Amino acid sequence: MRWPWVFSIAIASSIAEARPEPPVRQRAPNVDFWKELIDPNADEVNAIVGKARELMLRPDHALNGDTDWAVEQRAKFYRDARNMLDYARKLSPQNTEVLALLGRANDELGDTKAALEALEACARVTGPDKVPIEVAGRLGAIQIRLGDLDAALEWLRLAQGPLSTISAPAIVNLANVLAAKGDSARAIDTLIGAIPASMLGNFSNDITLASFALAVLYDRDEQRSAAFAVLDQMQNGLQQQYAIYVQNELAKLRFPNAEDLHYYRGLLYESLGQYVEARAEWAHYAASGDTPWRARALDHIAAIDAQRRANPGAPLQTLNPAVPSPRRPRRHP
Numbered sequence: 001m002r003w004p005w006v007f008s009i010a011i012a013s014s015i016a017e018a019r020p021e022p023p024v025r026q027r028a029p030n031v032d033f034w035k036e037l038i039d040p041n042a043d044e045v046n047a048i049v050g051k052a053r054e055l056m057l058r059p060d061h062a063l064n065g066d067t068d069w070a071v072e073q074r075a076k077f078y079r080d081a082r083n084m085l086d087y088a089r090k091l092s093p094q095n096t097e098v099l100a101l102l103g104r105a106n107d108e109l110g111d112t113k114a115a116l117e118a119l120e121a122c123a124r125v126t127g128p129d130k131v132p133i134e135v136a137g138r139l140g141a142i143q144i145r146l147g148d149l150d151a152a153l154e155w156l157r158l159a160q161g162p163l164s165t166i167s168a169p170a171i172v173n174l175a176n177v178l179a180a181k182g183d184s185a186r187a188i189d190t191l192i193g194a195i196p197a198s199m200l201g202n203f204s205n206d207i208t209l210a211s212f213a214l215a216v217l218y219d220r221d222e223q224r225s226a227a228f229a230v231l232d233q234m235q236n237g238l239q240q241q242y243a244i245y246v247q248n249e250l251a252k253l254r255f256p257n258a259e260d261l262h263y264y265r266g267l268l269y270e271s272l273g274q275y276v277e278a279r280a281e282w283a284h285y286a287a288s289g290d291t292p293w294r295a296r297a298l299d300h301i302a303a304i305d306a307q308r309r310a311n312p313g314a315p316l317q318t319l320n321p322a323v324p325s326p327r328r329p330r331r332h333p
Contacts, residue, residue: 044088048085048087048088049085049098052081055077055078055081055084056077056101059077074108075109078105078108079105079109082102082105082106085101085102086102089102094125096122099119099121099122099125100122100132100134100135103118103119103122103135104138108254112142112145116142123136128158133158133159133160133166133167133170134159136158136170137169139155140154140174141169141173141254143155144173144256144257145256145257149177149180152173153177156173157174159171159174163194163195163206163207163210164206165206167206168205168210169254173256175188175191175217176213176217180292184220187217188214188217188221191210191214194210195211205245205248208238208249209249209253211230212246212250215227215230216263216264227267243272246268250268257291260285262281263282263293266278266285269281279301279305282297283297285297
């Protein structure tokens with residue numbers, strides 16, 4: 001009789017059918033999943049940031065070449081960048097790179113209110129201890145233009161760090177604010193402390209700017225021999241590139257007080273022995289209103305005029321103004 005055997009086979013078959021399938025191993029969520037969850041527009045925003053940076057670099061590069069082209073195209077580049085960044089901000093409202101670049105674009109276009117809003121939003125996101133140097137420095141520069149030197153000092157002190165192309169404008173602005181508030185000694189110390197002693201003579205862009213600003217502060221403080229020493233050291237180090245390097249750095253620096261550019265140019269031309277141009281720049285500065293160092297600019301004009309009267313037949317290039325002129329840089333054969 002085969003029934004028991006058949007029955008046992010049926011039971012075994014039932015047990016086999018009822019046995020559960022082995023559990024499927026869950027895959028660990030990958031990075032892309034969390035990236036999409038937290039910031040779904042990250043890739044698009046990063047692409048916009050890269051393009052905006054590229055657009056805003058073009059006017060700076062143009063300053064080293066065809067300046068007229070830069071004047072004509074500058075606003076267009078910044079407007080295009082701002083439009084892109086406005087869209088990027090809608091996609092990622094807390095993105096600090098977007099906020100910082102948007103603030104810069106608005107500032108360069110002259111929209112101070114929009115620039116302040118974007119830059120201050122960036123500072124709120126990062127927190128006061130992590131505000132990018134460029135953001136804090138630009139906020140300080142804006143406050144100088146608005147006439148609030150105390151607020152400017154607060155931001156500019158946050159923008160201090162090792163001397164670099166990014167920090168140099170903020171360091172120079174901090175020194176100028178301290179001098180404007182009557183603390184010339186601390187202003188001068190700020191620049192001296194920023195220039196590494198080991199790098200003296202190696203005039204990179206940032207050291208060129210800081211060194212020339214130091215000469216300006218010495219001149220404004222009527223430390224004429226100290227100003228001459230700095231200018232002489234710069235001409236020794238830069239040789240025939242002296243004028244070009246300084247002019248390029250002054251062109252790239254956006255002075256919070258626009259009339260200061262005339263003072264800087266006046267000292268540059270005077271150090272080159274180009275007294276006609278120097279006198280014109282000093283006169284522009286003196287005519288700008290009740291500027292802090294108007295009397296010092298008038299001293300330069302008076303010295304140039306006095307030397308011209310004493311040597312009526314001599315060309316202005318041979319005169320000896322209030323700040324002794326270092327030897328002119330050697331020219332290419």
